Amino acid sequence: MRMISPIIFTVSLLLSSSCHAAVQDFCVADFTAPESPTGHACKKPETVTVNDFVYSGLGVAGNTSNLLKAAVTPAFVTEFPALNGLGISLARLDMAPGGVAPVHTHPGATEVVHVVSGKITAGFISGANKVYYKTLNKGDLIIFPQGLLHFLENAETTPAEAYFSFNSVSPGSQLVDFALFGNDFPTELVAATTFLDTAQIKKLKGALGGSG
Structure with missing residues (x-):
């Protein structure tokens, strides 16, 4: 069997990409x-300018004076309309010493x-509940x-900075x-579904703004 030409393979990947750019150069979001x-x-197109394709929001550190000692500054389509239809986005993470991004998920990215x-x-948990983590330099x-x-x-004892891409x-x-303790999810149900002590649940709800 002949090998597929690298050029043909590359072109096929590009053509299989699903986005507005497949049929036009770009699609800057119109929020109106x-x-x-x-x-x-x-x-x-006649209203689009070069400024639509430039975003400077990631050049300033986020405020880490909060419970998590961390701040995420997004460059998603809402902040950067030129990303519309392109299937990519970015964000900046600033972390003070002791800062944390708690366990979370991005369902679609x-x-x-x-x-x-x-x-x-940093690390993640697989579907088999295996944890993969490492200290990154x-x-x-x-x-x-x-x-x-x-x-x-x-x-560490010094601040850290990182960038995300999606x-x-x-x-x-x-x-x-926050899904468990930052809302009105009844304490009794949280206890029944997590096996946590109700006193600890109420303490966490108090810290994260939850009730019930």
């Missing part, structure tokens, strides 16, 4: 029009983390497969701690 399940409508300063311990990358629970922690313009996020 209704959003559909396939994304935002496109701005009229795979994530790549690139550490640019400091050290960050400057320049290291780690990938979190789509939908899997993952976490990050700065256990294969989605709006990856979404659900933090397990």
Whole structure:
């Protein structure tokens, strides 16, 4: 059997990509029009300028003076309309010493983390409940497969900075701690479904703003 030409293989990958750019150069989001399940409508080409393709929001460190001692600054389609239809987005993570990104998931996106300063311990939990984690140094990358629970922690005495990339313009996020303790999920049901002590649950609800 003949090998597939590398050029043909590459072209086939590009053609199989599903996005607005497959039929036009770009589709800068028009937030004045209704959003559909396939994304935002496109701005009229004559109204698009170079500024639509430039985003400077990741150049400023986030405020880490909070419970998590961490801050995520997104560059999703909402902040960067030129990403519309392209299937990519980014974010910046700033972590003070002791900072943490609690166990969470992005149901519709795979994530790549690139550490640019400091050290960050990062990992994910597979569907077989195996934990893969490692302390990352400057320049290291780690990938979190789509939908899997993952976490990050700065256990060092100096700040850390990292950047995320996603294969989605709006990856979404659900933090397990806030899903359990940051709302009105009844304490009795949380206890029954997690095997946690009710006193500890109420303590966590108090810290994370939950009730019930």
